[in-house]
Amino acid sequence: MTKPFESLPPYDNYRASGVECYGSVPMHWxxxxxxxxxxxxxxxxxxxxxxxxxxxxxxxxxxxxxxxxxxxxxxxxxxxxxxxxxxxxxxxxxxxxxxxxxxxxxxxxxxxxxxxxxxxxxxxxxxxxxxxxxxxxxxxxxxxxxxxxxxxxxxxxxxxxxxxxxPPIQEQRLIAQFLSIKTAQIDQAIQTKEHQIDLLKERKQILIQQTVTRGLNPDAPVRESGIEWIGQIPAHWKVVYNRRLFREETRPIQGNELPLSLSQVDGVVPSNEMKERSLSPAHRKNFKLCLPGDLVVNRFKGHLGVFFESAHEGIVTFHYGVFAPQKNVVTKYFEHLFHTGPYKTIYAGASNGMTVGLQNLSNNNFYAIKSLLPSPHEQTEICRHIEKHSAPMDQAITNITRQIKRLIEYKSTLINSAVTGKIKVPGVVEPAERKKQELA
The missing domain is CATH 3.90.220.20 (DNA methylase specificity domains)
Incomplete structure (x- = not known):
């Protein structure tokens, strides 16, 4: 990008525009x-x-x-x-x-x-x-x-x-040309940073998929998993049906529990932290009790990998599946496993299509899916490995996201400053200056 717009001069003379959203504008506008x-x-x-x-x-x-x-x-x-x-x-x-x-x-x-x-x-x-x-x-x-x-x-x-x-028509054109060039530069910078984020997310996804399907020991003997899309896995790992890993339980609710929602990005969060609409207390009788460690799935987005371990106790809408982990299950490992591309494909095939992007995953179909089962110790170590090695990528994504936000704010301020005359774009000659030039 070129020099910041703050270095561009203001006009020489201003007047009150009389319009609330403009403030003062150049005298001759x-x-x-x-x-x-x-x-x-x-x-x-x-x-x-x-x-x-x-x-x-x-x-x-x-x-x-x-x-x-x-x-x-x-x-x-x-x-x-x-x-x-x-x-x-x-x-x-x-x-x-x-x-x-x-x-x-x-x-x-x-x-x-x-x-x-x-x-x-x-x-x-x-x-x-x-x-x-x-x-x-x-x-x-x-x-x-x-x-x-x-x-x-x-x-x-x-x-x-x-x-x-x-403004005079020539100034309008100069402002439009200036903004066309500058906003294109900003948009290109934003696009470059978005590409950087995509690459980081791709690296993280590769890390997770390799780790949850092949373990931490690259020299471990392997065997065919027998699961389409998965291929080879460590020979000592088990392959079991989900019904042996998770079960949905009916739990009574009191009516005063914390309402929870499932974000496709942030997982299970209190509903009042969601940008989308929160749960209505009037409908809590239909909700399910969720405990820390439960696996929560959006039944209509299982094919998108919307499976998350809950860190909260509270209630969720009956549209979600809430599954309690069984013996030897570390829920976070399966959250990672079900976020991988192969398992998104597997769950897409197990879901009943309703409309574009909306497919229903029934309990029976969920239970009938086969999953990989390392030992509890390995599940825990895999989760720690993923957390350790993905943390720098997550931080980098956060930093780049902040940079994009600042660029968007910069672009908005630049446009507003130019179109309301708070800055004078290159090439603009004010009437008084033009008169001096003519008299010289």
């Missing part, structure tokens, strides 16, 4: 109501929908909808969908607070749901600059003062009365 900036452009496709490509507004902007692998619901007819042309803006003006991204500048021609609002920018405004301006406002959800009703809706008339910043 105008603020104009959107009715003078964006023209409402609603054109229904009617009976001609078969001539249009179906588009979606996503975190990546306006994209072509994947009709070969469709997700979500579709209407019986698309008559009320509206045309979108290259250069059009699409705004989602409802559920603004909850929607990850509510603005997109289209480079495609197609149709999109009539629930969205389509605008065409006027000629004297640079579409790329306006996109950066509204992406900045949206990323910080800084239009809250415009919301109406329970669905956090911005009525069209209110939005058209809201004032956009209007």
């Amino acid at each position: 105008r603020t104009l109501a959107n009715r003078y900036v964006l023209d409402l452009n609603k054109k229904l496709v009617g009976k001609n929908s078969n001539r249009y490509t179906l588009l979606s507004l996503t975190l990546g902007g306006i994209i072509k909808r994947d009709m070969e692998n469709p997700e979500g619901k579709f209407p019986a007819e698309f008559d009320t969908y509206q045309e979108v042309a290259p250069g059009d803006f699409v705004f989602c003006l409802f559920d603004v607070e909850e929607t990850p991204r509510t603005i997109g500048l289209s480079s495609l021609h197609g149709m999109i749901t009539g629930a969205y609002t389509v605008f065409r920018p006027r000629r004297e405004f640079d579409a790329e600059y306006l996109q950066y301006l509204y992406l900045s406002l949206d990323s910080g959800k800084r239009l809250k003062f415009l919301y109406k009703g329970l669905r956090n809706t911005i009525p069209k008339d209110v939005f058209q009365s809201f004032k956009s910043l209007a």
